[in-house]
Structure formats: structure tokens, C-alpha cells
Amino acid sequence: MFTITGIGTLVTNDLTLERGNLGIIRNAALVVGDDGKINWTGEAVNLAVDLAADAIDVGGRTIIPGFVDSHTHLVFGGDRSDEFEARMSGTTYTAGGIRTTMTATRAATDNALVANARRLADEALRSGTTTLEVKSGYGLSVRDEARSLRAATTVSNETTFLGAHVVPPDTDTDKYVDLVCGEMLTQCAPHAKWIDVFCDRGAFDVDQARTILTAGARAGLGLRIHANQLQHGGGVQLGVELGAASCDHCSHLNDADISALAGTNGRTVATLLPTAELCTRSAFPDARRLIDAGVTVALASDCNPGSSYTTSMPLAISLAVLNMKMTCDEAVWAATAGGGAALRRTDIGTLQAGSQADFILLNAPSHVYLAYRPGVNLVDAVVRRGTCVVGALL
Numbered sequence: 001m002f003t004i005t006g007i008g009t010l011v012t013n014d015l016t017l018e019r020g021n022l023g024i025i026r027n028a029a030l031v032v033g034d035d036g037k038i039n040w041t042g043e044a045v046n047l048a049v050d051l052a053a054d055a056i057d058v059g060g061r062t063i064i065p066g067f068v069d070s071h072t073h074l075v076f077g078g079d080r081s082d083e084f085e086a087r088m089s090g091t092t093y094t095a096g097g098i099r100t101t102m103t104a105t106r107a108a109t110d111n112a113l114v115a116n117a118r119r120l121a122d123e124a125l126r127s128g129t130t131t132l133e134v135k136s137g138y139g140l141s142v143r144d145e146a147r148s149l150r151a152a153t154t155v156s157n158e159t160t161f162l163g164a165h166v167v168p169p170d171t172d173t174d175k176y177v178d179l180v181c182g183e184m185l186t187q188c189a190p191h192a193k194w195i196d197v198f199c200d201r202g203a204f205d206v207d208q209a210r211t212i213l214t215a216g217a218r219a220g221l222g223l224r225i226h227a228n229q230l231q232h233g234g235g236v237q238l239g240v241e242l243g244a245a246s247c248d249h250c251s252h253l254n255d256a257d258i259s260a261l262a263g264t265n266g267r268t269v270a271t272l273l274p275t276a277e278l279c280t281r282s283a284f285p286d287a288r289r290l291i292d293a294g295v296t297v298a299l300a301s302d303c304n305p306g307s308s309y310t311t312s313m314p315l316a317i318s319l320a321v322l323n324m325k326m327t328c329d330e331a332v333w334a335a336t337a338g339g340g341a342a343l344r345r346t347d348i349g350t351l352q353a354g355s356q357a358d359f360i361l362l363n364a365p366s367h368v369y370l371a372y373r374p375g376v377n378l379v380d381a382v383v384r385r386g387t388c389v390v391g392a393l394l
């Protein structure tokens with residue numbers, strides 16, 4: 001057990017408050033139990049005297065919950081820097097680039113896939129991400145999707161089967177949908193908690209996505225969907241209809257989509273991925289419209305070699321505030337408790353008695369600095385399950 005005092009700003013995301021309320025405690029203390037959970041949080045003046053005795057004093061710095069990055073594609077081979085360079089010279093991003101990574105992923109050994117995922121998970125941890133969702137989706141065959149998911153399980157418990165990322169080359173679409181719902185699902189479901197479909201131009205249409213998600217639900221997987229990224233379509237409505245935990249991207253929404261999301265009362269989260277817009281030079285989604293309508297919003301990195309090759313949640317927060325009309329509080333909530341909501345978890349992204357002791361010590365007087373100082377590494381330490389795994393608390 002250990003105690004931290006001198007916390008200038010403690011973000012708790014107290015679950016008894018409204019979603020989006022950071023539950024800030026100033027001049028705070030927190031107690032971490034030997035079970036790796038938060039034991040107590042409150043104003044330092046209310047800390048039990050015996051606990052205060054050998055507390056670590058962090059000198060007025062800020063503590064926030066570890067980032068919950070609820071959307072990543074960390075299992076892949078190769079890179080796509082040539083495609084990126086071409087895009088920056090004027091070509092447009094399309095779903096087709098996924099097939100380039102498919103070829104490199106199929107050629108990579110299991111060890112290479114695990115090492116690459118581990119490298120990126122460690123990189124994410126250094127910028128404060130203590131929970132990552134990790135998708136397959138670059139294997140696109142029974143064997144390569146199953147081994148991608150096995151690689152994903154080495155870095156996360158929140159793994160997602162994304163066999164329906166695109167149809168592999170020279171393959172009949174209907175036959176591929178049958179394969180995804182049949183043998184591929186059978187081999188992949190034991191290694192996955194979730195199923196996802198890329199429902200968009202150049203990938204799968206709404207009917208195909210419905211078939212695949214329904215099969216996944218029957219196999220016991222929770223639902224997520226890549227929806228409305230490249231153009232307006234029925235993906236978000238489908239996600240809501242099927243009770244998905246999250247509709248991700250949401251870059252092209254009409255009023256009906258927003259009302260549908262709002263009507264779920266937070267059961268279906270809109271996960272926004274601003275670094276994907278940044279790296280594809282696309283228009284940012286209007287988070288204000290969503291939040292004002294009552295939609296629960298999460299922020300995630302979408303880390304993948306094509307559209308968003310970054311693990312940085314602080315960058316996502318900066319972009320959300322500077323380009324998507326989110327307040328600093330909303331963006332920090334969305335990157336922590338919002339990610340938890342998108343994974344249907346309340347034990348992460350919060351710092352209350354009973355929460356997993358996952359938190360970040362920021363070299364800043366408040367969480368506002370995450371947006372106010374874009375591109376600057378403010379992370380002094382990261383604690384995961386009660387153990388300091390990056391930097392030092394002193």
C-alpha cells in the first residue's frame with residue numbers, strides 16, 4: 001500500500017457525477033492498495049494521519065486516470081510511409097491500403113507480430129495509455145486473423161476480431177462474408193472479446209455488416225463498428241440498432257444519426273479518432289454537435305500504419321479541443337472514462353475507491369495543460385495496477 005499527497009489537481013471521473021464531469025479534487029491525496037486498486041481518494045486534509053506519515057508528495061502536480069485507448073490496430077507487419085508520402089503530395093486516403101498491410105502481415109512471423117504490437121503498446125504506455133483495445137484485421141484469412149488475435153492477446157485483454165476490415169484481393173465478397181461468419185469466426189472468437197466491421201466505402205455495406213455483427217453476437221462477442229468515416233452511410237444507425245458498445249470514427253453524421261446515438265443514453269458511445277483526420281488531411285468531426293445532443297463521446301488513437309500511425313492520446317486530446325470544439329474537461333473525460341464507457345467498463349478511466357490503480361502523474365498544475373501545451377510530453381510517471389511502470393513518482 002502507498003499514499004500520494006500534494007496532488008494539485010486530481011481528476012477522478014467520479015461515477016456518481018454526470019458523464020463528462022471530471023470530479024476534480026484540489027489539494028488531494030490518494031491511497032493505492034496492495035491489490036492494485038484505488039483504496040481512497042479525497043482532500044489531503046482528510047487523509048488518515050497514519051497514512052500521511054510516509055506519503056509521497058508530488059508537489060502540486062496533476063494526477064489523472066490512465067488513458068483508455070478503445071480503438072487501435074497494433075497487430076501488423078511493415079509500414080505505409082510511401083503511401084503517407086504520396087498522400088501528403090496529393091493522393092486521397094482509401095480503404096485499399098489495408099491490402100498492402102495484409103501482404104506484409106501475412107509475411108511476418110508470429111514473433112514479429114508480437115514484437116511490433118509490444119513496441120507500440122510500450123510506446124503508448126509512455127504517453128499514459130494504461131488500457132488498449134487491439135484489433136486484428138490485417139490477416140484476412142483464417143490462419144492470419146487467428147494468429148493476429150493471438151498476438152493481440154499478448155498486449156491486451158480487450159481484443160477485437162476485425163476479419164471484416166476489407167475483402168482480400170481476388171476474393172468474392174459474398175464468399176468472404178460467409179468465411180468471416182463461419183470458420184474464421186470459429187477460430188478467432190476464443191481469442192476475442194469483441195467483433196468489429198469496417199462499414200464504409202470500399203469495405204463492407206450495411207447488410208454485410210449486419211450479417212457479420214449478428215454472427216459475432218451469436219458467438220458471444222460484443223459489438224463495435226467502424227462507421228461513417230469516409231462518407232455518410234448507414235453504419236452508425238446499424239451500430240445503434242444492434243446495441244454496439246461503440247460506433248467509431250463518426251466523421252460524416254446527419255441529424256438522424258446523432259439522435260439515434262443520443263437515444264441510446266450512452267449505451268452506444270461515439271468514439272472519435274482525430275488523429276485519423278489529421279493524418280488523412282480530412283475534416284474533423286464536430287464533437288460539439290454530438291455532446292450537445294447528449295451523446296457520450298470517447299477519444300481514441302486508431303493507431304494503425306495507414307490512416308493514423310500514432311499512439312498518442314495527448315495528441316488526440318489537443319486536436320479534440322483545438323479543432324473539434326470540445327472543452328478541455330470533455331476531452332480529458334473522453335480519453336479516460338469515455339474510453340472505459342466504449343469498452344463498457346467503469347473500473348478503468350476512473351480514480352475512485354475500487355477503480356484499478358491506473359494513473360498518470362503530469363508535470364502540470366492541471367489537466368488543461370494536455371491541450372494547452374500541444375506536442376509536449378507532460379508525463380512524469382505512469383502507474384498501472386498499482387505499480388509505477390514509467391518514470392518515477394518522486
Ligand code: NIG
Pocket residue numbers: 073095097098101198226229276302304305306307308
Ligand atoms: O480505422 N478505417 C478502417 N481501418 C483503419 C485504417 C486501416 C488502414 O488504412 O490500414 C482506420 O482508420
Ligand code: FE
Pocket residue numbers: 071073226302304
Ligand atoms: Fe480503425
